Amino acid sequence: MTASTLIVETDLLCRLRAGDEDAFALFVRQHTGRMLILARGFLHCEDDAADAVQDAFLSAFKSLGRFEGNSSLGTWLHRIVVDTCLMKIRSKSRRKTYSIEELLPTFDEAGHHAQPVAPWSESGYERMANTETKAQVRQCINQLPEDYRTVLVMRDIEEFDTDQTAALLGLNPGAVKTRLHRARQALRTLLNPYMSDELVDQA
Structure with a gap:
């Protein structure tokens, strides 16, 4: 991450933590497309993927206070989306799986x-x-x-x-x-x- 990118992201994080609605909207716009592609890879259903991404954003917003800054916001959100998709798979999974x-x-x-x-x-x-x-x-x-x-x-x-x-x-x-x-x-x-x-x- 470049110095300028770090400054922009730090500013966005401060605004997000302050409850800035414009910052929330910007964060969603920046990452929704990529997160949907990621979720589709796990869930193979447009509606399920959209639900997973929405749940992941809500989880991210609630967890901003615990974000330590060891990675970019995008990388942190990727991890949340993956976890959300895996939880959805577990909750509805009755299919045959193998060791x-x-x-x-x-x-x-x-x-x-x-x-x-x-x-x-x-x-x-x-x-x-x-x-x-x-x-x-x-x-x-x-x-x-x-x-x-x-x-x-x-x-x-x-x-x-x-x-x-x-x-x-x-x-x-x-x-x-x-x-x-x-x-x-x-x-x-x-x-x-x-x-x-x-x-x-x-x-």
Whole structure:
């Protein structure tokens, strides 16, 4: 953050804490678009995402007194939006979820896959562009354990880099890389029935 940006943000924070309505409106305008994109990545529903962002702003306003300034206001709000989305997912989640161990590939003593791995076909990749398949991908992502799903969404959907993701989730970069790698492996396991012609033909 540059010195000029820091001055502007400090002034905005003081106005927010003083209850300045114009400052509240400015803060909402500055961040609503990005926060909606972030929330959609978790909730996949426009109404749910909008509700989550609204709840996150309310929570942020109520928590301004506890904001310590260790990050930018935008980064702090990102964390609140993520937490709000995860709470909404937990509150309405009755879907089947898996442990990460169930979804990771297993290997024999020689280092080969214990179970045959069907290659993803060209037509499988083409199916990825279909609306129906995109919905299946979202369903598969939602079946990942929460800690891994969150990292996958932030890195591969919202396109945060490793350091940004680590800062927002309170993890070290190494942990983010490990979770992302395992989440991608697990997602591939869940997607195999939709991406392999061999498996599709057997279904």
